Amino acid sequence: MKRIAIVGLQWGDEGKGKMTDVLANKADIIVRYQGGDNAGHTVKFDTYTYDLHILPSGVIHPHVTSILGPGMVINLETFFHEKKPFLNASIKVSNRSHLILPFHKTLDAIKEEIQHIGTTKKGIGPTYSDKINRQGLRVASLLNKDRFIDEANALAALHDITFDAKHYYETHEKDIKALMPNIIDVSKYIDEAVKKDQHILFEGAQGVMLDISHGTYPYVTSSSPSVSGIPSQVGMAPWLLEGALGIVKAYSTRVGEGPFPTEIHDTLAHDIREVAHEYGVTTGRPRRIGYLDLVSLKHAVRVSGITHIAITLLDVISEMDMIKVCTQYQLEGNIIDEVPAHINDLSRVTPVYETLTSFKDDISKITTYEHLPKAAKDYVEYIAEALQVEIAYVSVGPKREQTIEVKNIWEATRD
Template sequence: MAGVVVVGSQWGDEGKGKVTDYLAQQADLVVRYSGGNNAGHTIKFNGQKFALRLIPSGIFTTGEVVLGNGMVINPKALLEEMKYLNDAGIKTDKMHISDRAHVTLPYHIEIDELEEEMRGAASIGTTKKGIGPTYVDKYDRIGIRVGEFINEPLFKKRLEETLAFKKKQYPGLQCTAEEIFEEYKEYAKVIKPMVCDTGIFLDEAFQAKKKILFEGAQGTMLDIDYGTYPYVTSSNPGANGVPSGASIGPLYLTDVVGVIKAYTTRVGSGAFPTEIEGELGDYIRNAGNEFGTVTKRPRRIGWFDAVVVNQSRRMASLTGCSLMLLDVLSGLDTIKICTAYMLDGKEIHGLPSTIEELERVEPVYVELPGWKEDITNVTSFEELPVNAQNYIKKIEELIHCPVIMFSVGPDRTQTIVLKEVF
């Protein structure tokens, strides 16, 4: 029995798709446990690139995937993604959807757009996919869950009640219950055969000694509790979200792999202590193709931040890290790593709880010599230039966690594994 979790350990976009794709080849099934179609993974399969938003990466290997109860699922987006895969010859007939996951509907998207507009200069920078408003309804106990969605009379009743309530809160809402029902009841018919109690399904899989991979979306710095609040997502994307988001206990989890970039990126607003601006930031952005999978927004670039990754290690109980995009740093004379922050004259090694304080911290750096060699064809740690080896060793020392795999390019074959987890 093995339950391995893959989590982004910075602000998302670390390359989780590639790591989960690699590990999914050894797993019997792959589970997603949080978030919605606001997050994306890019997977290369049979020489073709695929951008996934809701469906776990395991769809390309065993095909056996689970969309857990901690997710918020836009049925229209899910069916579009299934068609996208089916048209490319990828089957989606082994998908299991939790009856307890919440459903994102058109009024959630409208509310997301309205709220961002109302915030003005204080906007959070959401993807406007309706994710936050869906989670709000979940905790306000007026959300519609998949089990209700696939029950046509119940869906109609719940939709009419909920939308009437939401229109009292947001008089500007344009959508109607009748329009939504007529469109979405057809989506429910397609989804219905895939719906089950995924908690029981996963428990039975574990009892049968199957290998299960849990695929996180986004990154731990976007965690609603531990991230850079309020510039965060609306769920727990780290390993701390697995038990509640997949309906299984923490003792099922044997390893947690944190995916980290050799530098740091984030999208949208919010404090970013190690941010690199100007020509160097542009160089790394273009070399790493740092543009959003879903939104195409240019990502902000920063030096590797050990304070951030240490916070992720603590909250996710990382047992190992996968260091991605090491090749992007090739050619730099020197490379910086942030080891601590200075706040009001005091050195600190954790993120302040308030965004106001985080915006005032000054990074403390250690500077290492870079390497000029092309490393995209190396197949082992020993083949790396000495300076690249030293860079990895320094990161391990600072984050108190071993690097168990590293990446020197986008292809599956450009991932060097130092220790297997399955």
Template sequence: MSTLVVVGVQWGDEGKGKIVHLLGHQADWVVRYQGGNNAGHTVIFDNKHFVLHLIPSGILQPGTQCLIGNGVVVDPEALHEEVRFLEKRNVHVRGRLHVSDAAHVILAYHRYLDCLREDRAGGGKIGTTRRGIGPAYSDKVGRNGIRIADYLNPSVFRPLLERNLREKAPLLKRFGSLSKIRRDVLKSYPALKRFLQPLVTDGPHLVYRAMEKRKKILFESAQGTMLDVDFGTYPYVTSSNPVAGGVCIGSGLAPNRLDEVLGVVKAYTTRVGEGPFPTELKDSLGEALRRRGMEYGATTGRPRRCGWFDAVAVRSAVRINGCQWLALTKLDVLEGTHPLRIAVAYRVGNKRLKEFPNDRQMQAEAEPVYEEMPGFHGSIRGMKRYAQLPANARAYVRRLEQLVGAPFAMISLGRSREETIILDSKFPWKP
């Protein structure tokens, strides 16, 4: 029996999908515990390119069972489309995908409200995917949400829908009459209800049963620690808790059953959307990193903002998550970059900060204090052993370990699972 959380320790897009896919063949279960279809995990499997938004990456491993936990907000239409996408590509989903009946649903009006909030925010917009994630979580916290168990019971669902439409009517009027919005919600309801019914289960009980049978469970986060609603750059965050602590709330796993935490981190930093980004590069080098790293959102296609490695932010995330191990991704993107810079502290006015501040003004004004290291040349793609890496690349990796306070278990040098160097033989989920 073993449990592992794979969590992003930056602003998302760290390469978690590839790492989950790499380790997933060892897992009996892969569980998503938060977020919604605003995530985009890119995986290469059988030389095919997959982008998964809601379904755990473990679905690509034959025989692995997958659970969408109660902490996820589920758009039934998006889930149906994703299942159809996988089945068209000969991925067997039925009987392997399970959805917690306590997960909340995203409906058409949540998407409308998301668009409305972003449009009204103007210069203060968050930069959401406009997929209804925030409004669905707002309903959940405000005790107005509709859970999947409710959605599947028409005698419960219909009155809840009418109540919510009435309450939100003043905000929704720009999208049409209530009867039109009601039709938007209900037009596919019978088909989606039939689709969901065989997938739905008691999620926490399923996790408990798997633990009792001594199964190996991998928990897959979406987004990253610096987007966590409590620990991220608030208010420029997601609406859930991607941190390892969110596993227990979002899946029903007992806190004393969590064994290992693997943090995934890029060799540089990226961010999608608005919000503070102390090490952002707004010059030609930032553009070069975006181009070489193909830094465009897997969900929206938006260009990612790129910058130097931020050891202050990552060290904070490693501590919050209790990471015993790290996976370093996209080291190959830094080929030929000289010098390499690492933010080791911030300067705000005459203050030098070694910890990530919660004050939003300080986050916006923080100037990175950099440490420079020589870059490395030549292609490192395809290297299988750590000793093959150029000396300067190895020095960079070891310095990152020292600064963030956790060892690297592996280094990813490409999207395919074969393009990975395994570093630490003590890592219990060694591929």
């Protein structure tokens, strides 16, 4: 496989950044295809820790070209700040990405006070709204200063907001001019890379259960993190994708509001949160903790066409005296095996659990799958069998070297 998607199969925070970093050693190009600086991907290597919000997680690899795709919304302040440590990195930005302007964050905060969705207040939703309403500004607008000023002031006026677009542009003008040679047509760039047979990773933000179409609407993000969203958000044919690696946390977490059927409300949730440092990279908010939910995972696998999975934070399972897995939901006395489309129905489901044997071993230093405890392997294989996918990787800690390769997905073939 040479063109692989990496997508979170839960509500985000599954470890996509780490797995992108792990696979980046063979990648030529890594494309972030949606979202903005509401993402939070942590990459740990040796003594370094990088918390990335807008750059692809492979940016720390000098040989990789990192691309911010057309489906993204970009906050220039975050982008220019985040790229500073990577002076020698090859970073390109789509001329069709939309711009998050300061007043988008103001609009986001106002709307959050009314809706209580649990957004990051980064201006993501309002920027995508402007895009859908055909009034937003693209990165291409930056190529002409006067044009940008006119368009940005006009957009602010539509929102009945006073905005000094000239001051904003001139504040970032030096960085904007330096960026100009790297503002590209991403679809054309990817097409040429495919013809050269280059290795390409497509990195998603958030997770499938936060997808605007397939997630727990309306408690979702404003874009499509699922694999099915890649072709339209990058500008490529769907059949050019050769594989999809779904990232599955060994338990469930969720940040913000919205139904969470398997949520744990006792001290176990606190213990897991502290051991696994389950706090949002972007907001610092404590993540809600739950048992693994196979109903939502099967939904995520189906809508994304997942071929392989990586199971992360398996080491944290040792905090559980027993492993509970949700296999079905009960709603109004009926057993169901699908995610209800209406939020009121989803909020009323009762999870049906199966209990598996746990393990108390410290597995954080294990480097081969064969040396994992039997209970750990049984759990991993139980998940893979339930989802009808192949296991590619198992993560037993936050560092790059704490990743067990079961199958090298670059060398895998699609049946």
